Amino acid sequence: xxxxxxxxxxxxxxxxxxxxxxxxxxxxxxxxxxxxxxxxxxxxxxxxxxxxxxxxxxxxxxxxxxxxxxxxxxxxxxxxxxxxxxxxxxxxxxxxxxxxxxxxxxxxxxxxxxxxxxxxxxxxxxxxxxxxxxxxxxxxxxxxxxxxxxxxxxxxxxxxxxxxxxxxxxxxxxxxxxxxxxxxxxxxxxxxxxxxxxxxxxxxxxxxxxxxxxxxxxxxxxxxxxxxxxxxxxxxxxxxxxxxxxxxxx
Amino acid sequence: xxxxxxxxxxxxxxxxxxxxxxxxxxxxxxxxxxxxxxxxxxxxxxxxxxxxxxxxxxxxxxxxxxxxxxxxxxxxxxxxxxxxxxxxxxxxxxxxxxxxxxxxxxxxxxxxxxxxxxxxxxxxxxxxxxxxxxxxxxxxxxxxxxxxxxxxxxxxxxxxxxxxxxxxxxxxxxxxxxxxxxxxxxxxxxxxxxxxxxxxxxxxxxxxxxxxxxxxxxxxxxxxxxxxxxxxxxxxxxxxxxxxxxxxxxxxxxxxxxxxxxxxxxxxxxxxxxxxxxxxxxxxxxxxxxxxxxxxxxxxxxxxxxxxxxxxxxxxxxxxxxxxxxxxxxxxxxxxxxxxxxxxxxxxxxxxxxxxxxxxxxxxxxxxxxxxxxxxxxxxxxxxxxxxxxxxxxxxxxxxxxxxxxxxxxxxxxxxxxxxxxxxxxxxxxxxxxxxxxxxxxxxxxxxxxxxxxxxxxxxxxxxxxxxxxxxxxxxxxxxxxxxxxxxxxxxxxxxxxxxxxxxxxxxxxxxxxxxxxxxxx
Numbered sequence: 184x185x186x187x188x189x190x191x192x193x194x195x196x197x198x199x200x201x202x203x204x205x206x207x208x209x210x211x212x213x214x215x216x217x218x219x220x221x222x223x224x225x226x227x228x229x230x231x232x233x234x235x236x237x238x239x240x241x242x243x244x245x246x247x248x249x250x251x252x253x254x255x256x257x258x259x260x261x262x263x264x265x266x267x268x269x270x271x272x273x274x275x276x277x278x279x280x281x282x283x284x285x286x287x288x289x290x291x292x293x294x295x296x297x298x299x300x301x302x303x304x305x306x307x308x309x310x311x312x313x314x315x316x317x318x319x320x321x322x323x324x325x326x327x328x329x330x331x332x333x334x335x336x337x338x339x340x341x342x343x344x345x346x347x348x349x350x351x352x353x354x355x356x357x358x359x360x361x362x363x364x365x366x367x368x369x370x371x372x373x374x375x376x377x378x379x380x381x382x383x384x385x386x387x388x389x390x391x392x393x394x395x396x397x398x399x400x401x402x403x404x405x406x407x408x409x410x411x412x413x414x415x416x417x418x419x420x421x422x423x424x425x426x427x428x429x430x431x432x433x
Numbered sequence: 434x435x436x437x438x439x440x441x442x443x444x445x446x447x448x449x450x451x452x453x454x455x456x457x458x459x460x461x462x463x464x465x466x467x468x469x470x471x472x473x474x475x476x477x478x479x480x481x482x483x484x485x486x487x488x489x490x491x492x493x494x495x496x497x498x499x500x501x502x503x504x505x506x507x508x509x510x511x512x513x514x515x516x517x518x519x520x521x522x523x524x525x526x527x528x529x530x531x532x533x534x535x536x537x538x539x540x541x542x543x544x545x546x547x548x549x550x551x552x553x554x555x556x557x558x559x560x561x562x563x564x565x566x567x568x569x570x571x572x573x574x575x576x577x578x579x580x581x582x583x584x585x586x587x588x589x590x591x592x593x594x595x596x597x598x599x600x601x602x603x604x605x606x607x608x609x610x611x612x613x614x615x616x617x618x619x620x621x622x623x624x625x626x627x628x629x630x631x632x633x634x635x636x637x638x639x640x641x642x643x644x645x646x647x648x649x650x651x652x653x654x655x656x657x658x659x660x661x662x663x664x665x666x667x668x669x670x671x672x673x674x675x676x677x678x679x680x681x682x683x684x685x686x687x688x689x690x691x692x693x694x695x696x697x698x699x700x701x702x703x704x705x706x707x708x709x710x711x712x713x714x715x716x717x718x719x720x721x722x723x724x725x726x727x728x729x730x731x732x733x734x735x736x737x738x739x740x741x742x743x744x745x746x747x748x749x750x751x752x753x754x755x756x757x758x759x760x761x762x763x764x765x766x767x768x769x770x771x772x773x774x775x776x777x778x779x780x781x782x783x784x785x786x787x788x789x790x791x792x793x794x795x796x797x798x799x800x801x802x803x804x805x806x807x808x809x810x811x812x813x814x815x816x817x818x819x820x821x822x823x824x825x826x827x828x829x830x831x832x833x834x835x836x837x838x839x840x841x842x843x844x845x846x847x848x849x850x851x852x853x854x855x856x857x858x859x860x861x862x863x864x865x866x867x868x869x870x871x872x873x874x875x876x877x878x879x880x881x882x883x884x885x886x887x888x889x890x891x892x893x894x895x896x897x898x899x900x901x902x903x904x905x906x907x908x909x910x911x912x913x914x915x916x917x918x919x920x921x922x923x924x925x926x927x928x929x930x931x932x933x934x935x936x937x938x939x940x941x942x943x944x945x946x947x948x949x950x951x952x953x954x955x
Contacts, residue, residue: 231551234551236547236550236551257553257554257555258553259553260550260551260552260553261552261553262553263553265548265551265552267544267547267548267551271542271544271545271548273545273549273562273563273567274545274567275566275567275569284549284552284562285552285553288552288553288554288555288558334552335552344551
């Protein structure tokens with residue numbers, strides 16, 4: 184079976200600052216992979232390489248077995264959901280228009296399709312339909328993130344990239360949203376690459392976790408194995424004295 | 434009381450003011466629409482391709498050129514009149530538009546743009562769906578600034594012979610009619626405020642995150658339906674096109690008259706207009722108050738934008754033939770020949786008055802010393818106080834120094850006094866002797882004696898009509914009509930008419946009409 188995403192010997196630097204060096208990573212279809220690391224460790228760069236917001240100097244990246252360097256960049260991006268930290272909904276568009284942003288980019292306007300799609304995704308992220316005509320600034324931070332997820336999923340992508348989507352959200356809302364994204368993963372089977380700097384979030388969400396340090400992968404394994412056998416000092420510090428049960432409770 | 438005068442004026446001449454207002458709207462709206470379209474395009478280009486940022490510097494620089502100078506620069510290219518005005522207004526309006534569009538786009542949160550990019554939008558879609566809508570508030574506020582500025586600036590356009598409310602202001606200034614000036618300015622201010630208010634409503638309407646209530650959406654659907662907008666635009670363009678065709682047709686049988694920016698020229702312009710309309714049935718388009726005088730009008734005559742205008746021989750001599758010598762009328766054939774061979778134009782019909790400088794003393798002084806000529810004055814000049822406008826003292830050739838040298842004047846004192854104040858000063862006995870123009874209206878109500886230039890110091894400025902030869906070929910009947918004015922207007926006649934306009938605040942067209950009737954010319 185071909186991997187959903189594969190990095191092969193990828194190097195990326197900004198000037199003298201090497202962010203990724205000989206980076207290799209294979210992500211299976213349907214996995215929920217969480218990448219964790221300190222800021223500046225190259226995790227966001229790795230994510231942006233997948234939808235070609237960033238181009239590598241060396242190495243290749245494959246999506247569904249195809250080298251993305253040879254793919255049409257626009258088509259590639261439209262089939263990869265993208266959700267980022269902060270309020271990055273389009274402020275001039277209603278919730279409806281935000282959710283339908285990607286389909287609207289290339290599909291003929293189809294009211295029936297739009298209505299169904301919007302209904303489906305609102306339900307999945309637990310937002311009532313009366314929010315459809317509201318603008319982002321009329322929503323709470325948590326609600327905005329829900330719309331953000333719906334927008335990223337609206338074109339039914341096979342891959343969903345999430346860059347600290349819950350970074351600026353209070354703890355309670357955050358837990359709700361984490362449950363939501365896990366449920367969506369189970370229902371749709373979408374491959375998710377999720378970036379965080381919170382070990383609890385990583386262990387709780389991912390069925391695989393990548394621990395990154397200075398542009399290198401320290402460890403890539405299931406949460407259980409990482410907790411039981413942390414591979415590096417950095418991994419040990421991250422996990423501390425926590426057990427899987429304790430993390431799950433949090 | 435003053436307000437009363439203004440309202441009275443607006444009321445009695447409401448037709449004229451309405452025409453001016455509509456002209457003003459037309460000129461400024463054309464400029465505004467073009468500037469919006471052009472400014473948006475340029476602004477977007479600069480924002481999308483930053484290597485074009487030098488354009489912003491150019492636009493910035495052009496903006497700093499004083500408006501009067503810019504109008505002047507454009508005269509050789511666009512001639513005088515509406516086109517020049519519109520081009521100049523567009524050039525000024527571009528800066529706020531370009532800057533607003535550019536700022537609006539580059540200030541958008543780059544993360545939002547990256548999000549749109551990451552989701553698979555093309556560059557074009559990002560511009561259309563994200564950048565322009567998000568830059569809209571900034572662009573809209575630039576449009577408001579620009580529109581108010583353009584409407585106000587449109588008032589200056591009259592200085593180069595375009596229509597609009599500036600005509601009232603300029604005529605007011607040059608004929609010393611403050612009420613007229615204020616009325617014109619007031620209308621411009623009102624126009625700017627009204628248009629700005631309308632735009633503020635539009636601005637609210639296009640605010641990008643304006644909540645949509647059901648009713649508003651319904652309303653919006655009706656008003657902003659794309660088909661409706663398209664229809665309105667097509668109708669406007671169609672009307673514009675049709676009227677342009679009609680305009681072109683009517684132009685063929687229209688005689689264009691220009692006149693300079695002082696009282697006498699307003700009157701002469703109106704006399705020519707009414708006489709030609711009366712005699713020939715041709716349409717006449719009169720552009721009064723053209724600043725820059727001969728140097729602005731001559732290019733228009735050469736291009737054919739202007740058919741005829743009142744001019745002075747002495748001015749032709751120095752400004753067109755570029756002669757340094759003092760002109761006298763024996764040299765008229767040289768003048769006439771020069772116009773024929775260089776410009777295919779000729780003087781046709783000399784009115785009979787000489788608008789030159791003169792020296793006048795109060796009647797009292799004239800009697801006391803028995804003064805008749807400049808030579809008489811020279812003998813008693815150490816007793817005499819003299820006043821003239823500042824320019825006269827500095828000019829060489831026919832200025833103060835040469836005058837003194839020629840006649841041996843040695844005045845007790847000399848004073849700088851502006852045109853309007855000289856007469857009052859003489860009347861009140863503050864000075865004994867002043868420099869005058871021989872056709873000044875104020876000669877009528879001041880007790881003074883004009884002395885004779887017995888040594889022929891001042892050049893001759895006989896007034897007459899200069900007309901394009903081609904115009905005469907196309908409309909031979911004009912020949913007879915223009916010659917009807919030959920020798921018909923004395924210095925006293927024109928001085929009286931100037932008085933009626935300057936002091937009695939009569940309208941130049943009324944004064945012209947009454948004169949033509951009085952002389953039995955119509």
